[in-house]
Structure formats: C-alpha cells, structure tokens
Amino acid sequence: MAENNSTVESNGDGENLEISSEIGNSSNSNVVVNENDAAAIEAITRKVQDTLTVGGKKHKFWETQPVGQFKDLGDTSLPEGPIELPTPVSEVKQEPYNLPSLYEWTTCDIDSEETCAEVYSLLTNNYVEDDENMFRFNYSKEFLRWALRPPGYFKSWHIGVRVKVSKKLVAFITGIPAKIRVGDVVVTKAEINFLCVHKKLRSKRLAPVMIKEVTRRVHLENIWQAAYTAGVVLPTPIATCQYWHRSLNPKKLIDVGFSRLGARMTMSRTIKLYKLPESTVTPGFRKMELRDVPAVTRLLREYLSQFIVAPYFNEDDVEHWLLPTENVVDSYLVESPETHEITDFVSFYTLPSSILGNQNHSILKAAYSYYNVSTKTPLLQLMNDALIVAKQRDYDVFNALDIMHNESFLKELKFGPGDGQLHYYLYNYRVKHALKPSELGLVLL
Amino acid sequence: MIINIMGGDWQEITQSIIIGLIFSFLVAKLISMVISIKDANLKVTREQEDEDDDVKPNQESTSLPEVKEEEEIIESDEKKKKSADTTTRVVSESDEDDYDDWEGVESTELDEIFSAATAFVATAAADRLSQKVSNDVQLELYGLYKIATEGPCTSPQPSAIKMTARAKWNAWQKLGAMPPEDAMEKYITIVSEIYPAWISGSSVKKHGGVKEGNDSKRSMGPVFSSFAYEEESDNELKMEAIHTSAREGELDNLVKHIESGVSVNLKDSEGRSPLHWAVDRGHLDIVELLLSKNADVNAQDNEGQTPLHYAATCDREAIAEILVKQNADTDVKDNDGSSASDLCESNWSWLRK
Numbered sequence: 001m002a003e004n005n006s007t008v009e010s011n012g013d014g015e016n017l018e019i020s021s022e023i024g025n026s027s028n029s030n031v032v033v034n035e036n037d038a039a040a041i042e043a044i045t046r047k048v049q050d051t052l053t054v055g056g057k058k059h060k061f062w063e064t065q066p067v068g069q070f071k072d073l074g075d076t077s078l079p080e081g082p083i084e085l086p087t088p089v090s091e092v093k094q095e096p097y098n099l100p101s102l103y104e105w106t107t108c109d110i111d112s113e114e115t116c117a118e119v120y121s122l123l124t125n126n127y128v129e130d131d132e133n134m135f136r137f138n139y140s141k142e143f144l145r146w147a148l149r150p151p152g153y154f155k156s157w158h159i160g161v162r163v164k165v166s167k168k169l170v171a172f173i174t175g176i177p178a179k180i181r182v183g184d185v186v187v188t189k190a191e192i193n194f195l196c197v198h199k200k201l202r203s204k205r206l207a208p209v210m211i212k213e214v215t216r217r218v219h220l221e222n223i224w225q226a227a228y229t230a231g232v233v234l235p236t237p238i239a240t241c242q243y244w245h246r247s248l249n250p251k252k253l254i255d256v257g258f259s260r261l262g263a264r265m266t267m268s269r270t271i272k273l274y275k276l277p278e279s280t281v282t283p284g285f286r287k288m289e290l291r292d293v294p295a296v297t298r299l300l301r302e303y304l305s306q307f308i309v310a311p312y313f314n315e316d317d318v319e320h321w322l323l324p325t326e327n328v329v330d331s332y333l334v335e336s337p338e339t340h341e342i343t344d345f346v347s348f349y350t351l352p353s354s355i356l357g358n359q360n361h362s363i364l365k366a367a368y369s370y371y372n373v374s375t376k377t378p379l380l381q382l383m384n385d386a387l388i389v390a391k392q393r394d395y396d397v398f399n400a401l402d403i404m405h406n407e408s409f410l411k412e413l414k415f416g417p418g419d420g421q422l423h424y425y426l427y428n429y430r431v432k433h434a435l436k437p438s439e440l441g442l443v444l445l
Numbered sequence: 446m447i448i449n450i451m452g453g454d455w456q457e458i459t460q461s462i463i464i465g466l467i468f469s470f471l472v473a474k475l476i477s478m479v480i481s482i483k484d485a486n487l488k489v490t491r492e493q494e495d496e497d498d499d500v501k502p503n504q505e506s507t508s509l510p511e512v513k514e515e516e517e518i519i520e521s522d523e524k525k526k527k528s529a530d531t532t533t534r535v536v537s538e539s540d541e542d543d544y545d546d547w548e549g550v551e552s553t554e555l556d557e558i559f560s561a562a563t564a565f566v567a568t569a570a571a572d573r574l575s576q577k578v579s580n581d582v583q584l585e586l587y588g589l590y591k592i593a594t595e596g597p598c599t600s601p602q603p604s605a606i607k608m609t610a611r612a613k614w615n616a617w618q619k620l621g622a623m624p625p626e627d628a629m630e631k632y633i634t635i636v637s638e639i640y641p642a643w644i645s646g647s648s649v650k651k652h653g654g655v656k657e658g659n660d661s662k663r664s665m666g667p668v669f670s671s672f673a674y675e676e677e678s679d680n681e682l683k684m685e686a687i688h689t690s691a692r693e694g695e696l697d698n699l700v701k702h703i704e705s706g707v708s709v710n711l712k713d714s715e716g717r718s719p720l721h722w723a724v725d726r727g728h729l730d731i732v733e734l735l736l737s738k739n740a741d742v743n744a745q746d747n748e749g750q751t752p753l754h755y756a757a758t759c760d761r762e763a764i765a766e767i768l769v770k771q772n773a774d775t776d777v778k779d780n781d782g783s784s785a786s787d788l789c790e791s792n793w794s795w796l797r798k
Contacts, residue, residue, distance in 0.1 A: 101596050130669040137669060195665050203560040205594065211665075231668035243670035250676075251759060260675035263692070264682045266717070266725045268750070268758045353669065399670070420670025445667070 061208055066428040068236035080183070080432045082225065092219045097209050099161060105213070106160040108172065110148050116141050118169045119160070124354065127196045131419065134257050135353040135364060139194075143351065146328045147193070147445050151316040152177050156217050157190070161206060170198040173210045175218050179312040180227060180442065181304075182429060186312045189426075190218040190226040191444055215427075226427035229444050231420060238309065238426050239403075239435040243418035244410045246398040247274045248391045256355050258364060258397065259416075274414060279392075280385040282377050288331035288345070293319050295342040296333065303373040307404060307441025309424075322347055322371065329370065332389060334377050343376035346386045348398070349445065369400035370443055380409040387413065403440040474606070559593060559629040562636045578639055586635060588616035592628035597621060684713035691719035691735070694728040699735075709740045716747035724752040724768070727761050732768070742773045749779035757789035757796070765793065 063069060066083040096105050109115050120141045129136045139147070148158055153176050161171035175190040192214060197206050218226060233240075245259070250270050253259045261267060288296060297318045304310040313321070322331045327350050334344035347370040355361050367390045374382050390398050400406050400415060401422060409415075424440060566586065591598065598617040603610040620628065687707045690698040699719070703709055710718050720740045723731035732752075736742065743751050753773045756765035765785075769775065775796060778784050786796045 098595075100594070128667055128669050130671055135669055135671070137667065193666060203556050207665075228665055229667060230665045234665075243668065245670070245672055253672075254676075257671075259672040262675040262677060264680065264684070265676045266722075266755070267727075268725050268755045270676050271758050417673045418670030419673040420668040422668050422670075 062235045108158040108160040192228040237423035239424045241401045241437040243420040244415035246415040249396040284335045308439045310441030345373040402437045584616040589628040589632040591617045691722040718744040724755040753785040757785040
C-alpha cells in the first residue's frame with residue numbers, strides 16, 4: 001500500500017513548498033489507560049504504533065472526517081455524541097463529486113434483474129477475499145436484494161460507477177438507513193457496505209471519492225451519522241471483534257484449506273469431534289413465521305436493550321430482517337409447548353464464498369450468526385440447535401463474532417478462533433470508551 | 446492666521462489619515478494573506494487525502510495467476526444483451542473477451558509504477574533526512590500529478606494573494622491538455638532523476654511484487670476469516686517415520702522403510718498402523734502398496750477401529766472398496782460398539798450387506 005504520510009504545505013513566508021512529516025503527532029499521543037478498557041486501548045494503541053512504525057501510515061482521509069481520532073483516545077474531556085452538527089440540507093453540495101473523466105455515476109436499481117445481475121457479477125468477481133486469496137465472498141442476488149431494500153431504503157444510496165464508453169459497472173458502494181441506539185439515544189444512521197472496485201481498476205483511487213459521494217447522498221436525506229465495519233484499523237474503532245468458526249463439514253473445510261489438520265491429528269478423529277445430533281433437542285423449536293413478528297419484535301427489543309450499541313427494530317424491520325427467506329436468512333424460535341409463549345429466538349444469514357482454484361469444490365456454504373435471544377432456553381442449547389439445523393441444511397461452517405453473549409457458547413460448542421478481526425466504526429459519533437465486544441448488539445452484513 | 450493654522454492642520458490631518466489608511470490596508474492585506482496561506486495549506490491537505498489508501502476497497506493481489514483470471518465468472522456485456530431476459534444465470538466466461546471494454550480503462554503497468562512513484566514521493570518526502578527538492582520541481586510534480594489523476598485544470602484561477610495556491614494552479618494549468626499517460630511517464634522520469642534508487646525502494650517492493658497478502662483485510666466492509674489454528678494436534682502421540690511417510694503419501698520413503706526391515710504393521714502410541722494413516726489422509730496408492738506388502742487389513746487402533754472404520758468416517762469410498770476387496774472384515778465393532786457401516790454417513794449399499 002502506498003503510505004501518504006506527508007502533507008505538502010507552505011512554510012512561514014508562503015514562498016517555499018516544503019514537505020514535512022507529521023508522523024510524530026499520532027505516535028506521541030497521550031493514552032490514558034483506565035482499568036476497564038485498559039486492554040482494549042492497549043490493543044488499539046499497539047496497532048496504531050504498529051501501523052506507524054511498520055508502514056509509517058497515517059490516515060489522512062479519516063483525520064479530516066468527523067470520526068473519533070487516535071490522538072483523542074482516552075481524552076475524557078471530549079463529549080460523547082455527534083462530532084459535527086447537522087447543516088441545513090439545502091447547504092449540502094448538490095452536484096455529485098467529480099469522477100475521473102472515463103467514468104460516470106449510476107444509481108443501481110437493484111429491483112431490475114439486469115442491474116442486480118451486474119452488481120452480483122461485480123461483487124462475485126472482485127469483492128472481499130481472504131489473506132491467501134483462496135476464498136471470495138459470493139453474496140447471492142437474493143441476499144443483495146434483502147440487504148439493500150430494508151424499510152425506508154433510498155434507491156439513491158445504491159451507487160455504481162460505470163465506464164462511460166462501455167457502460168460496464170466497475171465500482172459499487174451502498175448505504176441503507178437503520179435506526180441504531182447508542183446509549184439512550186436512537187438515531188437513524190446509514191449503514192455503509194459493499195464498497196467494491198473492479199480488480200482491473202486498482203490504483204485508480206476511486207474509493208475515497210465513492211465514500212465522499214455516499215456521504216453526500218446520506219446528508220441529502222438529512223442523516224448525519226453512519227455505521228460501518230472494516231478489517232483494518234482506521235480512526236477509531238468503537239469495538240474490535242473476533243470471528244469464530246464452527247466446523248460442520250470438517251473434511252471439506254480441510255480439503256479446501258479453510259482449516260488445517262495438525263500433523264498429529266487424524267481426519268477420522270476430527271470428523272468425530274464435530275459430529276452433531278441428527279435433530280434439534282429443544283421442545284417447541286420451530287421456524288419463525290409471519291404471525292410471530294410481533295412477539296419476536298418484543299423479545300428482541302427487550303433483549304437488545306442491554307447492549308450499548310444495538311439496532312432499534314420495529315415490526316416492519318423484524319419482518320424484513322428476520323422473517324426466513326430461503327438461502328438468505330433463517331430464524332428459529334422456541335414456542336413453549338404449554339403456554340405457547342415465544343421465549344427464545346435464534347437466527348443466521350447465509351453468505352457463501354467462492355472457493356478459488358480447488359478442483360473438487362467451488363462453493364463454501366457458510367452460516368453467520370445473526371440475532372439470538374435467550375430467556376428460557378439456555379443460549380448454549382439454543383445455539384447447539386442452530387448448529388444442528390445448519391448441519392441438516394448442508395452448511396459447511398457456522399461463523400459467529402464474539403459480540404453480545406456469544407462468548408458464552410463459543411468454546412463449549414467447539415468454535416475455534418478465526419484469523420479475521422472485525423472493527424466497528426461510527427461516523428460522526430464519538431464514544432468515550434471503546435466497547436467490549438460483549439457490549440455490542442449490532443450485526444452488519 | 447487661523448486659516449493658515451487650520452490649513453496646516455488640514456494638511457497634516459489629511460496626510461496622517463492617508464498614511465493611516467494605507468497602513469491599515471497593508472495590515473488587512475497581510476492578515477488576509479496569512480489566512481489565505483492557511484487556506485491553501487488546508488486545500489493541499491485535502492487534495493492529498495484523495496491519495497490515501499486507507500479507504501481503498503478490497504483490491505486484488507496481483508500474484509493471482511493468470512489462469513485464475515480466465516476462470517473468472519464474468520458476464521460479458523455482449524452476452525448480457527443476448528440473454529437479458531435470462532440473466533439469472535451467470536455465464537462462466539473469459540474476461541479477455543472484454544478486452545476492448547477495458548482498453549484505456551483498466552489499471553496498466555504504468556498506473557502501477559506511477560502509483561508506486563507517488564507513494565515513494567510521499568514516503569521520501571516524509572523523511573526529514575531526504576534531500577530537499579527544489580520548489581520548481583515540486584510544483585512540476587504537483588502539476589503532473591494533477592494531470593495524471595484529474596486531467597486538465599478546469600478550476601478557476603486562485604487570487605494572486607494566495608501565492609501557494611496560485612503557483613500550484615499555474616503549474617497545473619500550464620500543462621494544458623497533456624495526456625495523463627504522458628504526465629505519469631514524466632512524473633516517473635523526474636522521480637527517477639531525483640532519486641535514482643527509488644525503484645528498488647520499499648514502496649516498489651510493495652507495488653512491484655505487489656501487495657502483501659493481507660491486503661484484502663485493509664478495506665472497509667466485511668472480513669473473510671478462516672481458522673487461525675490447525676486442528677489440535679495430539680502432542681502425546683508418538684509415531685515413527687513409517688507412519689509419517691504413510692500420512693504424507695511418500696511412496697518412495699515408505700518403500701525404503703519397509704525394505705530396511707521396519708514392520709509394515711508397526712503401531713504408533715495410539716495403536717495406528719501405517720495403513721490407518723494412509724486411509725485417514727486418503728492416499729490410495731499408499732493403501733495399495735501397504736496391502737501388497739501384506740499389511741494387516743483388520744488392524745485395530747486403541748479405540749478398536751480398523752482402517753475400514755477410518756474410511757467410513759472420512760467418506761473415502763474408493764479406499765473402502767479396496768479394503769473390502771482385500772477381505773476387510775465389515776463386522777468389526779470399535780470400542781463404542783460401532784461397525785464401519787454405522788459410522789458411514791454416505792449410502793454405501795455395498796457395505797451394508
């Protein structure tokens with residue numbers, strides 16, 4: 001990666017251009033370590049210093065954005081809350097940002113089968129891969145329609161970039177509106193996702209202008225905050241979470257390189273280790289239906305209220321996000337056989353990945369833990385039933401972050417730590433202390 | 446007298462007023478200059494932001510072999526037009542068909558080198574010890590950079606007071622409609638003249654060889670994670686070289702061990718024979734070799750499992766068939782009371798007699 005850790009600036013008399021380094025600023029920042037978040041801050045500080053020493057990397061773009069800054073870490077005098085006040089919508093820049101001359105903006109109508117196929121194709125061939133380029137996310141078209149059309153969505157936030165001449169879609173970024181509660185305050189924010197630039201256009205620097213453009217369009221709807229995730233440390237994560245994986249089909253995972261077999265371990269024993277019962281164990285465990293929406297909404301609201309950052313779902317949201325959709329999202333609940341009360345809830349979404357360059361397998365079918373609520377059934381048992389259902393449905397692996405109460409079941413249910421960390425960010429909102437993953441109640445797709 | 450005095454005063458007063466006006470004008474001018482310089486700084490900073498790679502999306506390692514590109518599932522525009530009504534399927538097709546679409550659009554080698562050069566300038570410039578580059582050269586680089594990344598200058602001329610901004614604007618403007626490729630080449634040439642060694646510098650390693658593996662995680666959006674550790678090893682396990690050869694599928698080594706007199710049925714500390722290991726890892730050739738050397742097809746490990754149990758658990762049908770043909774006993778039960786067919790999830794009708 002390029003390190004642009006310098007600014008061109010003029011010196012005192014304005015005559016000479018001088019290029020100076022500002023590396024000192026961030027690495028010298030004072031970090032006040034509190035007992036509670038000592039570990040979190042230390043971890044972040046270490047990372048900041050690592051990036052500074054290894055890459056000499058600074059975050060020029062993000063330092064100008066209204067986001068929590070590294071230099072403010074641990075500075076308790078700064079208020080928690082929005083960093084910039086909203087401006088009148090009429091003062092928001094009305095014209096799109098300029099793209100390099102060969103490209104043009106397009107709004108991607110995801111309802112159109114043709115456009116959806118173009119977006120699918122762009123993402124399937126160019127979106128996120130693992131470190132070793134063995135896997136690439138393969139979000140299905142149905143998934144994209146689900147992810148991009150929640151209640152109250154804005155078509156104008158589904159932004160594409162086309163080549164002027166050929167009209168080929170070469171880049172994409174999206175936002176969706178979501179009511180998110182931070183502490184006691186519920187604010188509609190934008191969730192930014194699916195930033196993707198075609199492989200052949202790397203080093204064309206399209207990403208920054210795309211982020212600015214989506215921000216502009218979010219502002220035009222009078223929305224001033226956003227939530228997003230990244231695998232990289234930017235200024236400044238509100239939480240740093242860890243992915244965990246539970247093998248459902250260990251042989252395939254080993255064959256395709258998703259997991260590795262220790263030299264002194266046998267395949268036979270590994271397969272035995274991950275074996276699951278044929279059917280679920282909790283009485284009253286069944287698939288969620290439309291009629292369950294009010295009960296599930298109540299259950300989720302109550303449950304999510306214990307986390308510091310969580311979505312604030314109404315019934316429309318629950319119907320959209322959690323009502324089962326084939327190969328997109330699955331939700332199960334526990335209906336008490338006696339009282340018929342809905343007491344517990346478990347859900348996961350389906351995100352396959354392309355397996356690159358394996359002769360025997362082309363798709364890795366992964367389930368991702370979504371929102372889970374346990375009131376009567378122990379969470380461990382609930383999740384075990386979710387694993388059983390996923391295994392029945394031929395998923396290869398079940399993934400979960402260590403957010404909410406997930407940590408309580410990960411080890412016992414034989415999840416193993418992943419090599420991927422996911423950092424959560426808020427745009428135009430400062431939190432005083434980094435959150436522990438267990439204080440986070442938000443899942444971004 | 447009075448008039449005279451008055452007259453003299455008037456002159457003095459007028460004079461001092463004029464001087465005062467001129468002075469305050471100059472002060473105001475000075476202040477506005479200072480401010481405009483600051484403005485200019487901010488502007489430059491913002492322009493430079495665009496170069497920041499923090500925010501670049503998932504971008505690909507160029508180490509991907511060419512073959513992969515051809516295997517890519519990309520729907521060509523042409524194809525799409527033909528089958529606009531049936532676009533639900535993705536047609537696997539070589540991206541190369543799209544060559545014309547990409548001409549002048551895709552990142553070229555020049556883009557890569559230019560990108561590396563700009564990165565190098567940024568890093569080198571950050572190094573206080575690096576030699577100072579003259580103002581003129583810096584302005585020239587600036588102008589070329591703008592042409593290469595944004596094209597001809599179309600923004601209005603900044604006021605003459607904003608000297609820095611004006612100088613930069615001039616540097617950009619005077620290049621007129623220079624093609625971006627020429628600008629990139631010129632930029633690279635200048636950088637190479639100032640820092641002849643830059644191409645072997647660190648930033649080139651990154652861009653030439655290119656990108657480190659973890660590039661995909663340096664992006665906004667989700668993360669692809671896989672297992673960080675291998676499936677736990679049994680550290681207590683003691684095994685011999687012959688087991689290792691069978692496990693790794695090293696036919697020649699295995700033959701050597703057997704020829705040097707190592708028992709073909711030698712057990713490791715878990716009671717596994719080389720045949721168990723070969724079946725476990727799915728090495729058909731090793732299985733055949735071991736059987737031809739009279740390996741015990743019904744050897745049981747410490748859990749009472751035979752190689753056939755392993756084949757059934759690991760869903761290795763071809764190997765299981767060979768074992769059965771070599772008279773493996775399908776009725777042997779392990780310590781849990783399971784036969785091979787109890788452990789088999791696939792439907793091997795030939796196994797369930």
